[in-house]
Amino acid sequence: AANKYEQRQSDPRGNSYGEYRNMKQDKLDQQLSSAKQSELFKDLLIMLNGRLEPSASYLRQLIGQHGGQVVFQYTSGVTHMICQNLSASKFNIFSKRKIPIMYPKWVLMCVEQQKLIDTNDFIIQEIAEKLDIQQQTQISPIFQISQLNQSQFLEQQKQTEEEKQVLQLIESTQTTALVSSVLQPLNISQLSQLSPLSGTSPQAFYNVNRQVPQPQENTVQRYHESSRLHQLTQFKLNAQEFLIKNPPYGPKPTDTARPLFIHIDIDCFFCQASFLKLPTSKQQQLHGYPLAVSSNIKNASNSTADISSCNYTARRLGVHNGMWVSQAVQKCPNLQLLEYDFDFYNKLSLQFYDILRQFSSDIMPISCDEAYLKLSGIYTQQEDIKIIKQKIYSQLQLSTTIGLGENLIQARIATKLAKPNGFMFLNKEVFQQVIKDKQVDFLPQIGFKITEELKNMNIFTVEDLQNADIKLLRENFGEVKGQNLLNEANGVDFLLFQPIQNLLKQKSLQVSKNFNVRISQISVFKQLVFELLQELNQRSTDRQLKLNKLSITVNVAAANNKQFMKKMGCGVCNQVRSTIFIHKKCDQCVEELVDSVVNKIKMEDVRGVDVMGFVGEVKNIVQSKELGQNAQKKVEFWEKLQQQSQNTAEKQEIISCDDYFDALQQIDDQDVANALRKVFSAQCLCRGNLEEAFKLGIDGVEDMFEDKWRWL
């Protein structure tokens, strides 16, 4: 397979694969325009997103034949968006811009009927409903818990009208989730039934499609769509976003002498969710079998696909997460493999958090299916807490495990011990009892490397760790880590409970591809970096983060690269990194970024690339050495400005004010005064709501500036 891929990369018809692709594209475009059949899509710019059925290349061809234009990335002027799956954030972007989102079926049906069908009939239902849930949740009646006494709250949990409404709400969405396969685009045979008048048989189109090579754009995006680890991180971010927009409204924990925490985790989340997606008959058939979620593969006994989640039957038979499918079926020949359904996982995750919102106002999300809750003093009975489990089960059919403890680590360990479908309370004494004989890697934060290191120190069990010499631990692991290890072993928290409302601004973001990367030409490498940067740009824009620094990491095959390697994986690699400062959109930095590493690597050894962006707080930007020797004065100026706007709503705006940012970038070291004048004018004039600026006019602004100037 690798050989074939490389042959394609060095196709003799072009100097590089990219050029070859362009030639091919031109040729294709010519063919298409010559085969133009109608002007149906004239003046439309249609964006194709993600994996499509029929395929993107086929749709492109079809749209081209009928006079339309196609793009694969969002650009201004896009009139329609075609997709099957779409993240909530992207959905928001398109719906905000009032760009209709349609299934590919729309294109086919327009062509069939030779008219532009009303887009309202096609806007993706499932996603629209997901958005509806969020809106409804926001306006749904909120329990005024603080005004209720404790028993009233618990009573309300069981009985109130609001409760019924919430239940109905979630039940209705759940039905949608379970039948969502109904909403998938129609297949070809269904289509021909719908449009018997068609002149050209859809089947014919479909066959043409088979001969058109798949376009190579969006390799990063396509890859991410089926990468479980990518999805997993996005789900977590989605959950955080959801909680910020829909704050928890449960009872407010009071400062009691003895706070309680729960740790809640959905048991083998992906596995349960994928199971729920099966038809009932299949579910009955698989009942009691060992199950695992993995990419759908034909040759399980040879596959190096990862098991991403497996049920507890499978675990008892020796299967575990992260194992290769081939190893798993060797241990457990009856293992039944289930398919991923990432959209469904995401949906369940948000519903999970929607339920948790009722139970505490202090929630700390850990991942898409796992959170800590700080409990108020009203939970006095274990039964009160089990209500959470029951609710999640009755509303989502997902079994969970809850650990209860006086601190986070106790709760966390309790969950681990009680899995699956369990509940456990640990206090200090019981914790000591249950933990002491466990291997050290039973504790969180102790992974492969630290286990190895501890082995070298003759520390194997938690009890060994408890008795270890703190000086030695600190020496070997550092001050903090060493102390943390000891704390963990003794059931003392080192993780701080941080409810969602304390969430700090994201500091960095990164986009990686370290799978199926085999490169022979620098142009291909550039294309990959470009795509990664585009994605980075997209994400930072979506999340309104301003990046001031970019870093690139290239994974380069090490001498023992092939050892333990997944077939298309990156194997053992050395990392080559480099960092640059940026003044422009990050997808315009390809050349600079590539240049910074290209001399240190051989293209044929590249096994993966990772670009990271650092969020530039204006304060940090001001401090960065890019601003040169007068940075200190500029910082002071900035801080003064901050103080000025301290008590106004403008503070936030000033932080994100692009003009301000740009002006700062242009500050001239030779003449700080002038530069700051520029900055300050820009600040005033670019923002209409700085009232004084308008009242005083230009001269007034100058005076104002002089006024602010004195402190410099």
Place this chain on the structure above:
DNA sequence: CTAGTGTGGTAGC
């Protein structure tokens, strides 16, 4: 000593 940069480890399924 300080501030900035580079490196490595862990977590979720």
Place this chain on the structure above:
DNA sequence: GATCGCTACCACACTAG
């Protein structure tokens, strides 16, 4: 023909000044 090895964040070693 393979089957999706991501990503945020922390701590600390190191370096320049």
